[in-house]
Amino acid sequence: MKYTRFERARIIGARALQLAYGAPPLIKVPKDVVDPLQLAELEFEEDVIPIAVIRREKKKEEDKEANTKQK
Numbered sequence: 001m002k003y004t005r006f007e008r009a010r011i012i013g014a015r016a017l018q019l020a021y022g023a024p025p026l027i028k029v030p031k032d033v034v035d036p037l038q039l040a041e042l043e044f045e046e047d048v049i050p051i052a053v054i055r056r057e058k059k060k061e062e063d064k065e066a067n068t069k070q071k
Contacts, residue, residue: 007053008044015049016040026050 003011019025019036026048033039043049 001053003053011049011051011053012037012040012044014051015043 016037016039019039025039026043027039027046029039030042033042040049
């Protein structure tokens with residue numbers, strides 16, 4: 001799935017917070033990585049973070065109603 005920059009930031013930020021509070025890493029931690037944010041970015045790149053993004057889309061009827069109300 002292709003994420004927007006906002007979704008990416010939210011996922012990595014949420015995972016970094018979890019790691020900072022003691023959540024176990026989902027990948028093998030490289031020796032040079034000690035920052036939770038860096039570790040969260042590595043987990044994101046390997047697509048192992050179990051966080052789902054649910055996108056809401058407007059229905060076509062709602063769009064039509066919104067356009068007629070504006071006129």
